[in-house]
Amino acid sequence: MNPPEQHQEQFMDPSKYLPGVSIDCVVVGFDLEELHILLLKLKDEDLWMLPGGFILLDEDMDQAATRILEERTGIKLPYLAQFNTFGDVNRREKNMLSLKNDTHREFFTQYSAFLEKRFISTGYLSLVEMQNCLPTPDLMSDFCSWKPLSSLPKLLYDHREIVDVAMAHLRSRINYMPVGISLLPEKFTMKEFQSLYEHILHKELDRGNFQKKMLKLNFLDRQEKQLTGEAHKAPYLYSFNEKRYNELVEKGIGYIS
């Protein structure tokens, strides 16, 4: 089954969806160098948007978010957490579609009764391993790709604000979300783990301190050394003890930088 086709088919009948409510997903990935956000490029516009969609009449909102994310990323049961609902009256009054091109005009004319309503949108934050992800455009977009958080393109409506709120949420909830296990590959160096935290917390961390605190929490299993030129300088690789890590995330890891 082709995910975009499936979405397209479903969207053809707006009467199947709850009016006035939508879902926007901030999908975060980490390439060991910087954080990325999954974005869709609107057809024929210099404007990008978050993956999102609507809620079927007989579908729980969380199910809808899972479905939308699966369609856009190919990832089954991605880690998802609702973080905020955006309900300002004028939240769609900036960075609007130009409707200069036929594609959008046709689309919006056809669905105007549904799309012109005021929408309240619930934001979901998803943390995924970029390498497991198959970015897939939707009906309104011609491209789906990862963009570095540090240099995001112009985003539709209030989507930039939605990203910022999501990142603030992630920062303040770093002890309560499976950040490491969701964003890092199976094996990683302490430096990479620290780099992930530095990017999320937006500050440099002391290397010795970070390593000491994290090892003390006892959720890291030390693996072999990373293969590099000089064996004696090679850093150890680590992996997560999944059970222990998930238990800690449940009650709060308790890491303080």
Added chain:
Amino acid sequence: MNPPEQHQEQFMDPSKYLPGVSIDCVVVGFDLEELHILLLKLKDEDLWMLPGGFILLDEDMDQAATRILEERTGIKLPYLAQFNTFGDVNRREKNMLSLKNDTHREFFTQYSAFLEKRFISTGYLSLVEMQNCLPTPDLMSDFCSWKPLSSLPKLLYDHREIVDVAMAHLRSRINYMPVGISLLPEKFTMKEFQSLYEHILHKELDRGNFQKKMLKLNFLDRQEKQLTGEAHKAPYLYSFNEKRYNELVEKGIGYIS
């Protein structure tokens, strides 16, 4: 201006409100002994509900929550934080109104086109000083009062779940919410402060440890001793250094029990 009349008048015209979305407020208070939740008793039913309402077409969702809270508590600009949006299909399929009595039947007949829709509801958590609050019933209720969290009555729909999610949120966000300053009176003893934390965190805390950690955070101003029979045993009263406290809450107090 009489808040319930105002609400009643506005509600008379459902076309003024966004369809299908609502707001439910979990208002938490502390009487130095236990946590309380502000509830409304539905007319002629053994069923209580959270204060809630709908969003005017030209109103931001946060404004709507503030308005609803002001109407129910008389408190101007209460501390409010959105914590979750509830979007399950069957969230209103339990603990429904009986419609046995005329009041509700009339009410629901009149507004059935609006009320019978599937509703997605955004939960707001508010922390208020109980003594500053003027509980005020709304159109569907004949009583508004504080009920101890430990023995809540039967609640409408999924409102019990909404309370539980709010309390879990408060527990996990205790370092990021102005818990003390919002819920305690102006002056309080260390024991009362500790008791508040114990009720929120749902566990006993060591007295010496709690005091030491909180004093070290440097947001408490020591006041005079509490007047009791024996002056030498009287505990000190404390108040919050508002500026310092708010700064800390902003970046996370960093209290770990």
